[in-house]
Amino acid sequence: MQSALTQRLRIPNFYWLAAIGAIISAAGTLAAFYMEHHGHQVTGMNNQVFWGLPHVFAIFLIVGASGVLNVASIGTVFGKKVYKPRGPLSGLLAITMLAAGLFVIMLDLGRADRLIVAMTHVNWTSVFGWNMVLYPVFFGLVGLYVWLLLDRKMYAYSKAAGTAAFIWRLVMTTGTGSIFGFVVARQAYNSAIIAPMFIIMSFAWGLAMFLIFQAAMYKWEGSQLDEEIRQRLNKLLGTFVAAVAYFVVVYHLTNLYYAKQTAFETFILVSGGIYPQLFWGGFVVVGTILPLLFVFVPALRSMASSSVLASIFTILGGLAFLYVFIIGGQAYPLEMFPGMEVKSSFFDGVVDPYVPSLPEFLLSIGGFGLFFLLSLIVVQILPFMPQDDMAQLRASGALQD
């Protein structure tokens, strides 16, 4: 009874595009081998800032991976018709984004060769340990869900699988957020708001990645996404971006007024050099105000490129936020002796001047390269191109619902 939700796509210049994706991923892999061979001394990381640029990118991809599935969930779990033809693509991108994020985080380990050890020795009190289960199950559930969506005979079961995947991804992002939330030692992270904040961020970042990839697919197909649908997705992105901004405000207010982390907040928001610059310029202006303008100001919104621009700005803002959150949170010295002036041979009491090195940058970008490469190959081989039955959508009033 289902009409074809998706179709196969023939990508012009497929081999060129694949080559670009492959080169970027290969550069990232080689950079990781180089780091593995010489040790982390070839990175800008050190014993104070030990999670560097690769963590920023990896966590962006992992968090975004769960959010990109939102499009499918809105279609399957909440029954919104406009989203249904986009379900398979959303599931696919969730898988490729998570794979790319894990690729970066694994290759940045001090002992990347010990992947098997990581999978066979699990400490259940560790949030990282839980993730060893959360991620593989996510792959399995989403893979099953995509298959059920694409196989017309099995379509009836997709709702159950979609609901399971929906719940699982909320758990997974809570898990990722808790990696930070559980760290009691640090001024930046010990806050209960971090897990929900990461869930909202996942919605915005995931949708932004989805919109860009979808726009590319329409371009490759030489067709156009219906303007009403485009505006609807845009508005959803705007709503998520605004919600993220709200959570970030609450996060900083909580730190300031309840946790009394005034010195740390002053550092991050005012005096800390690159960190306040990235926070205000990167997260607030580029990552929040610009996308909102492109989504809600009529003159900008009607531009054909407004979704892609709003999405790019959202992604840049997300990376800026994570840079401030992860690296700024470590660069600021641990407070062991409140009220005391501290000096040591190990840079106690000193802000760390972390600057990422080229191999770290290549590995980080390699994650995006891998995401692109994997997604590109799959949409070339399997039918993932969304098909909107506009007449039916209009007739049933689904465009408004």
Place this chain on the structure above:
Amino acid sequence: MSEPQDRIENKSRRSFVGAAAVAGASAGVAALAPGLKLIEVAGAAPRAPGEPASSAVRWGMLIDTTKCASGCDACVKACATENGINETVKDPRQGSQWIRKIDLKDPKTGQEYSLPMLCQHCEHPPCVDVCPTGASMKRADGIVLVDRHICIGCRYCMMACPYKARSLVHMPLTEQNPLVPRGQGCVEACTFCVQRVDRGQQPACVEACPEKAMLFGNLNDPNSEIAQRVAKEKTTQVRADLKLNLGVRYQGI
């Protein structure tokens, strides 16, 4: 990456140190027989390889900051010698520091203090809680260690430690002390010189301190000097608000 120690997978955490010592002393691993009889030991008696650490003991350290001299780093040097921390480091931020000297100044009173900072051997160690593989572990006698054969170098423990007590080895290592296995890409920290303690000796830093500012002993033994002083005198735990019940106590701050 291919040193022989890597191939030793210690199944029992409790025998970790003994095993590492055996493995280091003779590259053969056969001596690591499973099912060695577990004998409880008390006090500071030497511990034979393979014999488990005892929970009757809680090793601890009391540091008198009023005796510790600013500018003196005898403890830091002794630690480096004992544990083979001798690699050349281009950026000091990337070097391992198992123990470091911290100088404090109270801006209100102008009072200055100097003290060594090291792994506090927490009773409730956050590093152990967060470690995904269980490489970070606490021995029955309270010594917190990293099993360097299953550490994947994720650095989550460094994130969790409130004392910046852990270091990632940022470079390939050569010329190691066979009793103290270390390795590139793994995280490490002060072990209370477990290889010495198990022989009935004091940690190298304690022995080296010219001012006798550090006292090492069994906090669980009411007759030990450390237990008596902790019971009678005023001592402090750093960041006591975290309630980690530290093995290292300070006096004078």
